[in-house]
Amino acid sequence: MLEIQGIAVSRGIAFANAYCLKEPDLTFEEVKITDVHAELERFKAAIVKTKTELQEIHEIAQQKFGAEKAAIFAAHLLVLEDPEMLASIEAKIQSGVNAEFALDEVSNMFIALFEGLDNVYMQERVADIRDVSKRVLAHLLGVEMVDMNRLTSDVIIVAKDLTPSMTAMLDTTYVKGFITDIGGKTSHSAILARTLEIPAVVGTKNATENIQHGAPIILDGTNGKIIVNATSEVSSFYMQQQRLHNEENEELLQYRSIPSLSADGFSVEIAGNIGNPEDADMVINAGGDGIGLFRTEFLYMERQELPTEEEQFQAYKSVLEKMQGKPTIVRTLDIGGDKNLPYLKLADEMNPFLGYRAIRISLTQQEMFRVQIRALLKASAYGNLKIMFPMIATLDEFKMAKAIFLEEKQSLTSDGFPISETLEVGMMIEIPSAAIIADLFAKEVDFFSIGTNDLIQYTLAVDRMNENVSYLYQPYHPAVLRLIKTVIDAAQNHGKWVGMCGEMAADEIALPILLGFGLNEFSMSASSILRTRAHIAKLSKQQLMPHNERILQLSTASEVEEYVKNNLLSLP
Amino acid sequence: MKKMFKITAPEGLHARPAALLVTAVTPFECDVQLTYKEKSVNLKSIMGVMAQGVAPGSIVEISAEGPDAEKLFQTITEVMVSKGIGEEC
Numbered sequence: 001m002l003e004i005q006g007i008a009v010s011r012g013i014a015f016a017n018a019y020c021l022k023e024p025d026l027t028f029e030e031v032k033i034t035d036v037h038a039e040l041e042r043f044k045a046a047i048v049k050t051k052t053e054l055q056e057i058h059e060i061a062q063q064k065f066g067a068e069k070a071a072i073f074a075a076h077l078l079v080l081e082d083p084e085m086l087a088s089i090e091a092k093i094q095s096g097v098n099a100e101f102a103l104d105e106v107s108n109m110f111i112a113l114f115e116g117l118d119n120v121y122m123q124e125r126v127a128d129i130r131d132v133s134k135r136v137l138a139h140l141l142g143v144e145m146v147d148m149n150r151l152t153s154d155v156i157i158v159a160k161d162l163t164p165s166m167t168a169m170l171d172t173t174y175v176k177g178f179i180t181d182i183g184g185k186t187s188h189s190a191i192l193a194r195t196l197e198i199p200a201v202v203g204t205k206n207a208t209e210n211i212q213h214g215a216p217i218i219l220d221g222t223n224g225k226i227i228v229n230a231t232s233e234v235s236s237f238y239m240q241q242q243r244l245h246n247e248e249n250e251e252l253l254q255y256r257s258i259p260s261l262s263a264d265g266f267s268v269e270i271a272g273n274i275g276n277p278e279d280a281d282m283v284i285n286a287g288g289d290g291i292g293l294f295r296t297e298f299l300y301m302e303r304q305e306l307p308t309e310e311e312q313f314q315a316y317k318s319v320l321e322k323m324q325g326k327p328t329i330v331r332t333l334d335i336g337g338d339k340n341l342p343y344l345k346l347a348d349e350m351n352p353f354l355g356y357r358a359i360r361i362s363l364t365q366q367e368m369f370r371v372q373i374r375a376l377l378k379a380s381a382y383g384n385l386k387i388m389f390p391m392i393a394t395l396d397e398f399k400m401a402k403a404i405f406l407e408e409k410q411s412l413t414s415d416g417f418p419i420s421e422t423l424e425v426g427m428m429i430e431i432p433s434a435a436i437i438a439d440l441f442a443k444e445v446d447f448f449s450i451g452t453n454d455l456i457q458y459t460l461a462v463d464r465m466n467e468n469v470s471y472l473y474q475p476y477h478p479a480v481l482r483l484i485k486t487v488i489d490a491a492q493n494h495g496k497w498v499g500m501c502g503e504m505a506a507d508e509i510a511l512p513i514l515l516g517f518g519l520n521e522f523s524m525s526a527s528s529i530l531r532t533r534a535h536i537a538k539l540s541k542q543q544l545m546p547h548n549e550r551i552l553q554l555s556t557a558s559e560v561e562e563y564v565k566n567n568l569l570s571l572p
Numbered sequence: 573m574k575k576m577f578k579i580t581a582p583e584g585l586h587a588r589p590a591a592l593l594v595t596a597v598t599p600f601e602c603d604v605q606l607t608y609k610e611k612s613v614n615l616k617s618i619m620g621v622m623a624q625g626v627a628p629g630s631i632v633e634i635s636a637e638g639p640d641a642e643k644l645f646q647t648i649t650e651v652m653v654s655k656g657i658g659e660e661c
Contacts, residue, residue, distance in 0.1 A: 304586070
């Protein structure tokens with residue numbers, strides 16, 4: 001039995017066999033061949049096998065994810081059957097080299113050709129060529145390719161990291177959870193696991209080295225534990241835990257359709273964070289009071305050019321209609337940092353998180369920004385829309401963005417478009433400078449939404465992706481808490497409301513502090529909504545408030561954590 | 573035989589339009605070439621077509637030799653028009 005500890009990022013317990021996603025060994029030697037005919041036959045056989053395999057995957061992908069997501073495999077089939085490419089490879093084989101070498105040479109030649117073209121779309125095709133030639137190479141070498149699309153039994157994925165393209169095809173019928181070597185609470189894979197509601201443990205450092213493909217695993221996503229080859233005692237302990245977890249989930253269901261109230265009747269809003277219109281269904285299913293953060297990057301990513309006003313309008317409208325009048329906060333484009341758009345041709349930066357990103361891009365490339373604002377304004381007639389700007393550092397930035405918003409509103413109104421009268425415009429608080437002068441911003445905005453992931457990163461000067469400094473990523477650091485309190489007080493003094501849309505809003509230790517401080521809205525992954533509503537229902541704001549001053553005087557994050565455990569969570 | 577087409581697809585002859593054309597002509601027996609900026613490629617080769625980087629609004633020449641060339645041009649025109657890729661000119 002082997003126990004591995006990682007970072008718990010998505011609750012729940014899963015039992016299944018390990019499915020290790022490792023790059024297969026596709027090394028080969030250049031060999032001179034004499035029997036050209038036999039080599040050509042060997043090559044053709046590999047092409048036929050690859051074709052069958054791709055057709056199979058294409059079909060499965062079509063059934064599971066629809067034609068649009070499956071189209072990538074249709075593209076792979078076209079590359080595989082490309083007469084120019086096949087002819088070049090066969091000509092090379094005829095000159096007396098082995099098929100592996102010929103394939104590699106020719107695909108590298110095409111890759112070089114496509115990489116040289118000044119067109120992002122072409123450069124993306126490079127990935128297709130690489131993928132297809134890898135498949136053919138694997139068949140030539142008789143190496144089995146790991147294929148997440150062809151799972152037939154329950155598995156727990158074990159990988160170094162999960163890339164967005166890998167996760168696009170994740171099928172939860174068979175994928176019961178996942179484990180990665182790298183990552184933290186706010187990494188891509190962690191957010192995805194919570195969205196899919198499957199347990200996950202990340203940041204294990206070396207799970208891929210210590211877990212054998214096919215080994216039986218118990219994954220405890222609540223406590224960040226992985227047990228390989230568990231003894232029967234340990235197994236039955238975890239089965240018990242799994243039952244408890246399921247019962248707890250059942251119990252939580254009673255909170256689905258009741259208002260979000262603290263024990264003493266203070267009303268808050270518990271909302272969901274979403275990344276695309278479909279995610280809104282999960283928030284509705286979980287009984288969310290609204291959408292606290294609709295990230296709009298999905299509209300711009302994985303494509304070759306900017307989305308049109310009409311495309312954006314349709315996406316926003318569909319979410320607003322789904323939400324049936326519940327508040328829906330859309331964040332304008334937050335690109336840059338770790339999210340790039342190849343077609344914008346942004347230069348590489350030494351410090352991308354401190355660089356050209358989010359509102360900084362929007363205010364420079366105004367035409368792009370105006371298209372989004374117009375789409376939002378038009379959509380506002382279909383529900384309860386609120387807009388917020390990301391990464392505001394100075395008052396001027398907010399005023400400029402607001403001015404653009406008003407100009408577009410004016411122009412659409414005079415063109416006769418119906419626009420919501422109650423459309424609120426707010427901002428994210430992610431940068432300490434904005435938090436510190438929140439009183440000045442409070443006069444200008446309709447609301448604040450505190451983005452804790454970035455606020456913590458910028459307050460402690462800690463790169464949240466860098467494992468060597470992850471100890472500094474401290475949500476309960478007194479400086480972070482004081483900034484949050486400053487923002488809430490400033491808003492209250494001006495009659496504005498404050499939400500929070502970072503991971504902290506669903507944190508059990510942070511909740512009593514935030515409720516005591518007077519936070520109005522808590523926005524989180526859909527899977528955390530019911531648990532948070534149940535938690536808040538047990539807390540009394542009146543009893544928490546007298547602790548505010550004492551909490552703000554504590555000197556370390558661990559003192560804060562201890563104080564909450566000893567004094568706030570045990571209140572009657 | 574040969575015909576000229578104006579490419580109207582907003583992204584040019586990339587991605588989806590290229591794949592649609594290649595898929596449509598592949599079953600035909602005859603050889604078919606796409607000429608753009610004095611460079612000819614096999615219209616049955618997705619990589620050849622995409623490497624041409626045909627921009628929106630430009631004119632391309634398609635030529636085909638073989639027994640089913642006439643039927644092939646019918647198909648090309650159909651696909652061009654129905655999928656909004658281009659028009660004969």
